[in-house]
Structure formats: C-alpha cells, structure tokens
Amino acid sequence: MPVSSFITSSGGCDWSKIDLYVSTDVHTSIAAIPPTINDRSDCLRWRNTRDGAFSIKSASFIWLIAHGKILTNSHRLHRKLTDNAMYPRCGREEETTLHALRDCDNVADLWMRFLNPQRWNAFFSLDLCEWIEWNRCVHARNDISENWQTTFGVAVWHIWKNRNLIVFENHIPNMQDLFFQILYMVKDTLWCKETIGNMKFKSSKALRMIGWKPPDREKVKCNVDGSVFESTNTAGCGGVVRDASENFIFSFGHRLGSCDIIWAELNGVLDGLELLWCKGFRSVTLECDSEEALELIKNGTADNDPCSGLVHYIRECINRCWNVDLQHVYREANRAADLMAKLSHSLPEGLQSFDAPHAELGSILSSDLSSLLLPCLCVC
Structure with missing residues (x-):
C-alpha cells in the first residue's frame, strides 16, 4: 500500500491503520517525521509562517488553497x-480555484490595480502551486501596494470572503x-x-543568575x-527526573528520526509524561526550555x-487523573536534560530509560545540587 493510504485528509498520520502493524516504539519514530505532501513540496515552502512571508491567518488560508480544500462550485x-x-461573480465560467481567486475578469482587474504592470504576464500565466510560490518570493508590488507578500495574502482572503458573501x-x-x-x-x-517589531526592539534585557531548583515537597x-x-x-530528546530532596530518580533518551527541533521538544515532553505516569508518579512538575512547544x-x-x-x-496525557504543572525554564537551568537529549543520538532507536545517571551527567547533577547559578540575559 502507498504511504498516502495511511494519511488523513488533513495531512496527518491515520494511526487507526498504522497501529495495527507497528510497535509503540515504531509508532513514536513515525510520529517524529513530519508528513510530506506529494507534488506540492516546492510551492509549500512558505508553510512555516515563522519566516514572515505571510501572516498566520493568510498562510493557513493559502495552505487550504494549495491543497484543494476550498469548496469552489466545481468541487461542490x-x-x-x-x-x-459556474462562478457566481461572473456566471460565465466554471468556478475553479484559480478562476475564483485570479482569472475572472473582475478579479483580474482588481489584481492589476495592485500589481506592477511588468509582472502581469507572469502573475496570470502560472498554475496554482507555481502561482503561490511565485507570490511568496517575488516583489510584484506597484506604488499602491507597500509589501507584496502581505498584499497577496490579504487579497486572496478578501476575494474569497467576498465570494462567500455573494453565494450565501x-x-x-x-x-x-x-x-x-x-x-x-x-x-x-x-x-x-x-x-510589534518596535515593541520587541525596545524591550529591555537584564542579566540574571539562573540555576536549577528542586520541586515542591x-x-x-x-x-x-x-x-x-x-x-x-x-x-533526539531526553530528560532527567529528580525529587524534592534533589535525588536522581531516572533519566531517559529517545533517538528519533529526521525531524525539526519543535518535534524533538514535543517528543521530549510526551516521553517524560508517559514515563512518569507508567512509573506511578502522580504529582509532577515538568520543565522545558522551548516556549514555542509549551505554547502549542x-x-x-x-x-x-x-x-x-x-x-x-x-494534552490527553496531561488530562489524566494526576497533577501536572508545565513550566518554562531557561537553558541554564536545563543542562541535565540538554545533555540527555544530545546523548540520545548515540542510543539504540526508541525510548530508553536509565535508573542510574550516565557518567557525563554526574558533574551537572553535582553543580545543580550545590545550587550553582549561571548568568543569563533575560528579557524583562
């Protein structure tokens, strides 16, 4: 069976089919690999909205466009x-995605008011995926449109929103x-x-001394x-568990497949929670130095x-019958977990748990035990 048979319509893994054939370790390894999108990889490089090309709202809508998820009358x-x-705005041609958002005469006239005339031929000649990628990369604005990527993202959304007002x-x-x-x-x-950029630029920073702190009793x-x-x-990902008396309880490491850092951070959170639950702990504090992972x-x-x-x-794991407190921590107070995450690259594939600390971990545990503080430049 092709991989596409195990992918849901939203692009994620269909675990109801996959789990029939794989172990828990293989399940986790597959989960660490971001799904690929056939024939659309080139035009979807913009999908990481952190690159600033489109706003998050615009990027989400363009993702739907590229995947054929907007219900034009052709799809309906x-x-x-x-x-x-037929397209309800003109009533003359079949409503495909490109006709609705670009090629209808009325819509094309609208685009030409924002476009540099030298870009007209390229803009109206590309297929859907090429069109999206072209508008992500090319500065096609005229004197009216100050920033083309922002203009493009806002325009496609409002053209579609206006179309829906006509229909419904x-x-x-x-x-x-x-x-x-x-x-x-x-x-x-x-x-x-x-x-927002000015607010971030003007934010003050201060040097603070940071160290690992034991949990509450x-x-x-x-x-x-x-x-x-x-x-x-x-x-890879890893972690270290200690009690209120600062005693080492266990550590873990998990060698993952090829994935980005946010996947690795999230896998570390999931592995830590699952191990804590399986080992019978019901009141825990989990610290992670990735604000983005905690926000998700x-x-x-x-x-x-x-x-x-x-x-x-x-989120399902957190909602079990136990007390879980997720907290952000600076890297200077997360050195033990950082070491286990790095060591995980040399471990056998899958999740590994250790009842005794690795030799390399000893010095970090000792410095945490002695309340060693390290300087950290923090945003106030």
Whole structure:
C-alpha cells in the first residue's frame, strides 16, 4: 500500500491503520517525521509562517488553497452539493480555484490595480502551486501596494470572503469597495507588524543568575529537552527526573528520526509524561526550555498543523487523573536534560530509560545540587 493510504485528509498520520502493524516504539519514530505532501513540496515552502512571508491567518488560508480544500462550485458539483458549477461573480465560467481567486475578469482587474504592470504576464500565466510560490518570493508590488507578500495574502482572503458573501448572503458585488477593503487591511496589517517589531526592539534585557531548583515537597521534577544535529540530519530528546530532596530518580533518551527541533521538544515532553505516569508518579512538575512547544501544548493546534497529532497526545496525557504543572525554564537551568537529549543520538532507536545517571551527567547533577547559578540575559 502507498504511504498516502495511511494519511488523513488533513495531512496527518491515520494511526487507526498504522497501529495495527507497528510497535509503540515504531509508532513514536513515525510520529517524529513530519508528513510530506506529494507534488506540492516546492510551492509549500512558505508553510512555516515563522519566516514572515505571510501572516498566520493568510498562510493557513493559502495552505487550504494549495491543497484543494476550498469548496469552489466545481468541487461542490463533484460532491453533489450543487447542480451549478459556474462562478457566481461572473456566471460565465466554471468556478475553479484559480478562476475564483485570479482569472475572472473582475478579479483580474482588481489584481492589476495592485500589481506592477511588468509582472502581469507572469502573475496570470502560472498554475496554482507555481502561482503561490511565485507570490511568496517575488516583489510584484506597484506604488499602491507597500509589501507584496502581505498584499497577496490579504487579497486572496478578501476575494474569497467576498465570494462567500455573494453565494450565501446574496451580497451585490462591488469591486471598488473590495479594493479599498484590501488596501486598508494591508495598511493596518503592516502597521501592526511595525508596532510589534518596535515593541520587541525596545524591550529591555537584564542579566540574571539562573540555576536549577528542586520541586515542591511531595512532587518530582522532570526536565526535558530536544536536540537536532544538522550535520547528520538526526534528532533526539531526553530528560532527567529528580525529587524534592534533589535525588536522581531516572533519566531517559529517545533517538528519533529526521525531524525539526519543535518535534524533538514535543517528543521530549510526551516521553517524560508517559514515563512518569507508567512509573506511578502522580504529582509532577515538568520543565522545558522551548516556549514555542509549551505554547502549542497550552493553546492546541489546527487539525492541519503537522504537530497536531503529537500535541493531541500530550494534552490527553496531561488530562489524566494526576497533577501536572508545565513550566518554562531557561537553558541554564536545563543542562541535565540538554545533555540527555544530545546523548540520545548515540542510543539504540526508541525510548530508553536509565535508573542510574550516565557518567557525563554526574558533574551537572553535582553543580545543580550545590545550587550553582549561571548568568543569563533575560528579557524583562
């Protein structure tokens, strides 16, 4: 069977099919590998919204466009949801994604008001995936559109939103109003980005002394971390568990497949929680130095996010009948977990638990025991 048979419509793994054939360790190794998208890898390099090309909202909508997930009338006719495949704005041609968002005469006229005339031929000649990638990379703006990537993301969203008003609310199309909606939204978006950037730039920093602290009485503390070696394209995670008296309880390491750092960090959290639960601990503090991983766990993810399955498992684990406190910690206080994550690269594949500390871990445990503090430049 092809890999696509084991992938859900949202792009994640269909574990109900996979778990029939694999062990828990293999399940975890597969979960560490971000799913690939056939024939769309080139046009979806923008999908990591942290590169700033598109806003998160725009990037999410463009992801749906590239994957054929928006319900044009062409798709609705195929699904027997309508008997008319025509585009409601013009009523002359079948409503495909490109016709709805670019090629209809009315919409094309709108785009030309934002585009540099020298870019018109390229803009209107590309297929869907090439079109998305081209607009991610090329600065096609004219004097009206200040930032093309922002303009493109805002425009496709408002064109589709306006189309839905026509279909579902009998809205009378007015391209002049739509033009100004896009124009003002672009200006507001750029203003917000600039304001946030200035706030970050002006944030003050202070030097603080940071060290590992034992958990509250009756609790155990698990420090976890992820590691990625770019030279070997391998990833791993690990952690160390200690009690309120600062005694070592156990450590663990997990050699993962090829994945990015956020996957490794999330796997470290999941492994730590699962081991703590299996070993009978019911009141725990788990510390992680990845604010991004903790934010995903706290707020959850969209179904189409590559991390959604892993985050779902973590949240299910936290919701069991026990007391779990997830906390962010600076790296200077997470050195033991950092070492175990790095050591995991040399371990056999799968999750490994250790009842005695590794020799390399001894000096870090001793310095934590002596309350060694290290300087850290922290944002105030």
